[in-house]
Amino acid sequence: MYKLEKITLAPFTWEQAQVYLGWVNQEETAHRLTRALPVSPLEHQRWYESLMQRQDAVVFSVLENAGGDYLGNIWLWGIHPVHRSAELRILLGPQAQGKGYGTEACRGLLRFAFQDLNLHKVFLYVLSHNTAAVRAFEKAGFVSEGILQDEFFVAGKYVDALRMASFAN
Numbered sequence: 001m002y003k004l005e006k007i008t009l010a011p012f013t014w015e016q017a018q019v020y021l022g023w024v025n026q027e028e029t030a031h032r033l034t035r036a037l038p039v040s041p042l043e044h045q046r047w048y049e050s051l052m053q054r055q056d057a058v059v060f061s062v063l064e065n066a067g068g069d070y071l072g073n074i075w076l077w078g079i080h081p082v083h084r085s086a087e088l089r090i091l092l093g094p095q096a097q098g099k100g101y102g103t104e105a106c107r108g109l110l111r112f113a114f115q116d117l118n119l120h121k122v123f124l125y126v127l128s129h130n131t132a133a134v135r136a137f138e139k140a141g142f143v144s145e146g147i148l149q150d151e152f153f154v155a156g157k158y159v160d161a162l163r164m165a166s167f168a169n
């Protein structure tokens, strides 16, 4: 458990994964995550099981401190022992967006990555037009490393992505 001001980062349970599956299969969320295909329950179960066994990933659920509600997930992916880097990924449910939780979760995960895992760099990829996400990442301390032109094909057209990063002090 990693308690912050408004939220807590906690282990990701199978019950929460059922809610998560509903979110990723919503069209707008799928587009933001650059997913073209719907996720089946079996595919989702295999993903969850493999996630729990991975040594190079740390997955947290985001819980609201006030009522304990499950708000979404944030995780470090591809943790590299030599480069001491990892990719950040995040998904909050539609009801939890735009309330500052994403910014706080990113700040908390960065602290965890730098202080507890001794990482040097955390990076992410975000669609350039996902303005709220870019703003939340900037507030959490990420800076742009560059634009990847036509990186993804989403909803019938090519879109640019930003690569952003944050570094340990």
Ligand SMILES: CC(C)(COP(=O)(O)OP(=O)(O)OC[C@H]1O[C@@H](n2cnc3c(N)ncnc32)[C@H](O)[C@@H]1OP(=O)(O)O)[C@@H](O)C(=O)NCCC(=O)NCCS
Residues within 6 Å of the ligand: 029, 032, 033, 072, 089, 090, 091, 092, 093, 096, 097, 098, 099, 100, 101, 102, 103, 104, 124, 125, 126, 127, 130, 131, 132, 133, 135, 136
């Ligand atoms: C991206 C995400 C993690 C951001 O978390 P969040 O809790 O919604 O974001 P926050 O409330 O902390 O911050 C959003 C900021 O963007 C601003 N914002 C929201 N919509 C905006 C828009 N259309 N244009 C400009 N700024 C916008 C908000 O005002 C806020 O900034 P402020 O505090 O300076 O006013 C969350 O919305 C999410 O999970 N979205 C769906 C999945 C996704 O896009 N993941 C990212 C893939 S890399």
